[in-house]
Amino acid sequence: MTTYTARATRDNDRFWLVHVAELGQYTQARNVAEIETMARDLIATLRHIEPDSIDLEIDIQLPGSAREHLARxxxxxxxxxxxxxxxxxxxxxxxxxxxxxxxxxxxxxxxxxxxxxxxxxxxxxx
Missing domain, CATH: 1.10.10 (Arc Repressor Mutant, subunit A)
Known part of the structure; x- marks a missing residue:
């Protein structure tokens, strides 16, 4: 089974831009809770598979200072x-x-x- 990685970055302070590198494709999410769902939907649609069958890792890109605070x-x-x-x-x-x-x-x-x-x-x- 292929593991997909969805990298989410903030786009214009309004949406999360979600890039699935293995597909070279992007989707959007309105909030953090939607990132996984949107990534799974993109992969499932393009690969013609069930969203629940996807092995997915989420990588949410945050500003360095926020990452430091979260680590603390x-x-x-x-x-x-x-x-x-x-x-x-x-x-x-x-x-x-x-x-x-x-x-x-x-x-x-x-x-x-x-x-x-x-x-x-x-x-x-x-």
């Missing part, structure tokens, strides 16, 4: 996920220590800023 967003989101995971582990550890110290689930929940039901979940073995 992805990095920060990864860090956020890691921080949330670490915070959850610390909350579990704190809840377990507080339970061992004899505190009630209501007190543990209050200290951790969660419900007593969540405190119970944090201190359970399962």
């Amino acid at each position: 967003v992805a990095s920060l989101r990864e860090q956020e996920a890691e921080a949330r995971k670490a915070a959850a582990a610390e909350a579990r550890a704190a809840a377990t220590e507080l339970k061992r110290a004899g505190l009630s689930l209501r007190d543990i929940g209050k200290l951790l800023g969660v419900s007593f039901q969540r405190a119970g979940q944090l201190t359970s073995d399962g």
